[in-house]
Amino acid sequence: MTDEDNPTLVIEGRVKWFDPGKGFGFIVSELTTGDILLHANVLRNFGQSSIADGAGIRVKVQQTTRGVQAVEVVSVQPPEGAALVLSEEDKSGLPEDVTSLPLEPARVKWFDKDKGFGFANVFGRPEDVFIHVEVLRVSGFADLAAGEAVCLRIVEGKRGRMAVQVVSWESAVQR
Numbered sequence: 001m002t003d004e005d006n007p008t009l010v011i012e013g014r015v016k017w018f019d020p021g022k023g024f025g026f027i028v029s030e031l032t033t034g035d036i037l038l039h040a041n042v043l044r045n046f047g048q049s050s051i052a053d054g055a056g057i058r059v060k061v062q063q064t065t066r067g068v069q070a071v072e073v074v075s076v077q078p079p080e081g082a083a084l085v086l087s088e089e090d091k092s093g094l095p096e097d098v099t100s101l102p103l104e105p106a107r108v109k110w111f112d113k114d115k116g117f118g119f120a121n122v123f124g125r126p127e128d129v130f131i132h133v134e135v136l137r138v139s140g141f142a143d144l145a146a147g148e149a150v151c152l153r154i155v156e157g158k159r160g161r162m163a164v165q166v167v168s169w170e171s172a173v174q175r
Contacts, residue, residue: 007062008060008061008062008071008072009060009061009062010058010059010060010061010074011027011029011031011032011036011058011059011060011061012029012031012056012057012058013027013028013029013030013031013032013036013056013057013059014027014028014029014054014055014056014057014079015027015038015051015052015053015054015055015057016028016035016053017053018038018043018050018051018053018142020040020049020050020142020143023039023040023041024037024038024039024040025038025051026038027057027059027070032061032068034067034068035067035068036059036061036067036068036069036070037066037067037068037069037070038051038057038059038070038073039069039070042059042070042071042072042073043073045072045073045170046072046073046076046168046170047149047168047169047170048073048076048140048141048168049143049144049145049148050141050142050143050144051076051140051141051142052078052079052136052137052140052141052142053079053142054079054080055076055077055078055079055140056076056077056078056079056080056140057073057075057076057077058073058074058075058076059071059072059073059074060072060074076140076168077140078137078138078139078140079137079138079140098153098164098165099153099165101153101154101155101164101165102153103151103152103153103167104122104123104129104151104152104153104154105122105123105149105151105169106120106121106122106123106129106149106150106151106152107120107121107123107147107148107149107150108120108131108144108145108146108147108148108150109121109128109146110146111131111136111143111144111145111146113133113142113143116132116133116134117130117131117132117133118131118144119131120144120150120152120163122152122154122161127160127161128160128161129152129154129160129161129162129163130157130159130160130161130162130163131144131152131162131163131166132162132163135162135163135164135165135166136166138165139165139166139167141166144166149169150166150167150168150169151166151167151168151169152165152166152167153165153167
């Protein structure tokens with residue numbers, strides 16, 4: 001069977017749920033009658049190991065004997081209504097448009113979803129960068145794995161450098 005026998009379509013939807021431990025999750029879209037399977041490998045090919053429930057997602061899909069499956073992630077948007085909440089002290093260094101900050105390449109040192117935070121190391125810099133779980137959520141992630149390559153937009157917080165946006169390595173390269 002060739003790709004011509006089973007063409008791909010681009011569909012927009014929302015992540016119903018995704019479990020990195022199980023290695024899959026589902027997307028819902030108004031353009032399909034059933035859920036769309038999102039396998040962890042497809043998400044990893046986009047450069048993310050997790051995705052937040054409710055995140056907007058644009059994927060290429062194929063109809064298979066087991067239903068509609070995502071074969072490529074095109075883009076991810078944060079869940080609707082997600083807003084970055086910072087203390088007044090930390091907001092002082094935050095520009096009006098977070099996307100005006102440079103993307104800095106980093107590797108996750110560790111992240112503990114239960115604690116709600118973790119740290120990353122920016123290439124060529126000695127200090128750690130703090131990453132809060134809410135920053136992940138508004139960036140469209142659910143979790144980070146130790147050693148994962150990401151790009152961060154960073155501000156100087158009251159206790160040091162802190163991420164205000166996390167972007168997958170692959171999507172940052174495409175910008």
